[in-house]
Amino acid sequence: MDTPTIYDVSRLSGVSTATVSRAFTAPDRVREETRRKVLAAAEALGYQPSAIARAMARQQTDKIAFLICKKDATILDEFYASICEGVMRRANSTSYQLLISTAADWQRTGQSKQIEGVILAGDAEPSLISSFQRQGVAVVLVNHRASGFELPSVVADEQNGARQVIDHLTAYGHRRIALLAGRFSSYITSVRYNAFLTAMQEHGISVDDSGIVMCGRDVESATQASVELLRRPERPTAVFAFNDVLAAGVIKAATRLGLRVPDDVAVVGFDDSSSCTLLTPELSSVHVDCRRMGEICLEQLTALLSGDTEVPRLTVVPVSLRTRASSIRL
Template sequence: MKPSSRITIRDVAATAGVSVATVSKVLNARYGVSAATSAHVQSVIRELGYEASLVAQSLRNHKTNVIGILVADLEPFSTELLKGAAKAIKGTGYELVVYSAGGRTSDQAGWEQRYLSRLSGTLIDGAVLVTPTVIDVDYGTAVVAVDPHAGPSGLPTVDSDNLNGARLGTQHLLDLGHRRIAMITGRPDLESSRQRELGFREAMGDAGVPVDPDLIQVGDYDPDSSAAAAHLLLSDPDRPTAIFGANDVSAIAAVEVAASMGLRVPDDLSVVGFDNVPEAALASPALTTVEQPIHAMGQHAIELLIKLMHGAPVDTTHVRLTTRLVVRRSTRAV
């Protein structure tokens, strides 16, 4: 047997000098095996590092000790969320498996239902759904939704204060003297996107600054769509002096488009993002952004899910975390 090969039940039987049936009985705690033989087989199992398949374990004890994180795609937000989830899972006795839909457009609506039906009950004990499209469904297993598409529901959720975060980002630009402020919005189907646009509009309204409809362009949280939106905004003879991106991906795309058009950030254009993913600090110039605690969102989702799986009492099933403004070098006064 090669050192890198997967250990099988046959390998355990051969090493222990017993039959496969005997090893199976030990694994399933069945009668018919002496205490000495059972102890010997268990010692070989530990020595070889053998683990029964997840499906076999689930059929045996109805538990896999595995938590699934389901994401529509692996992008900066979900990647940072996974870091927080990985931190929270340590020491819990659970393992973490990540299932990505790969960003397939045909799966944008209802993708989580299809994948949960494959995984629940046999491969995972519970799931964290990142930006799920459907949140009022009985999935047959414990589920926590992070940044769901719709508003409040009966499904446990974790999100951040998107409304106030957008107000903070917009107010920062207003305080710098900007009045012709554009926004590259996110995905219209996401509640976080709707809240961020609403926060932008509320801050502008409170300052008595009208929102020019031509300065609101959809970016879909996507770099290519956001770049197209930024190019349209900056090609206008009466271009904006500032752009608020609904996420950092959108804002960084705007900075890159501005540079390609010969505009300097922040001298000719101020830009604010949202999320504070690592790419924001590494951008040139470093991006002023609204930070939502993405790692903490992942941690809270795992902690809440485990409590629900164990039937433990929880203070709330709807966790909303605060946002804050992080000022860097992509904004300046006009």
């Protein structure tokens, strides 16, 4: 029979290998209930503390990872870089070594890395999540919810963000409000689309297909779609864009057609990226506290790694609309 390993104890006890290690080397850092699980699993397997010490000496431990799960993503992506900044802030006060990568690069080069936990940012593939779970790696999701997995997820309050936008636009008399929807992750596309519909219904405004336009994720695609939208006989007086990149395309299209923003068409984005104050006029947008999202992710991941079984499965981070000249008639 093969000598039991730390990973066998991890699987049997249902905790990470880092928690197994701490249960023997720093028991005061592990909850009593979790420590009992580890000791029971080790006893059942015939696993000795000395064997754990040798295993820990052979393997790199206390590593965690932050992976951006977005098509064609880079670690310089502003939205996820801001989340990562929050993760790093919290990680710096722990004993964990943080690895940062895109999911695509990780799968190409990082399969051999031993990590104890991972934060998956964005549209994580079910196969990737399952792979980490099979390895006994603790997983936290951010800006995503994965059907079929009972995992902690940290998301922005998309519903309230859309509600604030529609409240703001209707307060300025807008009733013909269009949605420019980009082809983002299934979660973001669904939640922002439905949040828009709900907010419009709350104001008694009907929405038909003519008021919702799909486009790609880049400025040029958004511009082309917006030109067609703004050329309609019953053109909208306001456009709510899925994010600030798409909103920039709306402003570009309006300028191309000789329309004034916000007098002829008001524009609001989502994310409140650095580009908002670089546009003319400056862009109103829903501010997402990305750094706070990252901090919460790291807090929840370290809680999982210490054996906490009460980490919430859903954490919704508040958002706030920041109004600027693109939606306010001066």
